[in-house]
Amino acid sequence: MQRLLVIGPCGAGKSTLSTVLGKKLDLPVFHMDQLNWRPGWIESSKDEIRARLADIVVTDRWLIDGNYGGTLAVRLEHADTIVYLDYPIRLCVLRLLRRIWKYRGQSRPDMTEGCPERFDLAFLFYLMRWNSGPRIRTETQLKGHEAKIIRLQSPQELDRWLDSL
Template sequence: MVEVAGSVRRVSVVGSSGSGKSTVARRLAGILGVPYIELDAIHWRPGWVEEEPEVFADRVREVTRADAWVIDGNYQSKVGTLVWEQAELVVWVNPPRWRVMVQVTLRTLRRAARREELWNGNREGWGGLRLWRSSDSVIRWAWDSYAPQIERYEAALVDPRHAPLRFVRLRSRRDVERFLEQLGRSGLRGCG
């Protein structure tokens, strides 16, 4: 794991659906004392309608202009490197596929049963369990996108365009806890 020294004010947290990235991002924002920004909340309009690409990119550009943040989400296919151009650190939450599948399945069941509101009035329904319909199933999406995402982020780790960024790859819950403890002990703060 990469040692994170110095102040960290702008962090991008990425990983597959169900990897635990939102939990890590929220905890990280709390430790650093910076705003938590969820790209899904910007991307999804009411009724599961995707935001217009230009509007989404403009809103992402706007939030990344702030001095400090932890941004949760991928969306490179929609906004390119907008987030990473402003980030100082990328935290890649990358547990094994089996763990992702267990976590995303349990999360989908919980959200459907409790009718939890996610963003802008949107809720995951029981359709998320229809594995044969990839457009409806976050479980199927997590399975299908897992391997390509690993390829994309492994390539990003060695891409010279991202040389100014520091990357941390967290492959287990133990890695997550050690990383967050390290940040907490170091007294790093995003503001001030």
């Protein structure tokens, strides 16, 4: 495992896992949220994100967390391992709400400084519709990469997998 991709619904714990795995495997960690957002919640252009990713994915060792469907193909192509936190949405909603409360008014460690955590109803609805939209698009993009996927369906499965490393 030298080029890892961590994906899953919002609130699943992708960034937390990435931080743990990065330390455990001594890999540089890149958060898609940091690659995408500039201070003040200004979104980078697709070309800017693609250029940043192009420089990362050609290196020998990395861990990138985040879905960002528009750039998933290039990351899937270069990844040797895909960790998919395929958790129940009710758990992810609970974790998302807990995260919003914990970091309210400040930037999370995995987010660009100057992007304070806030409640966003549209984002919550996006997560609640994960199984009927984003999940389907993600699963479609994963076709052909099944041999690289480690699909974990609960925090307990994740703990067992981490213990086995």
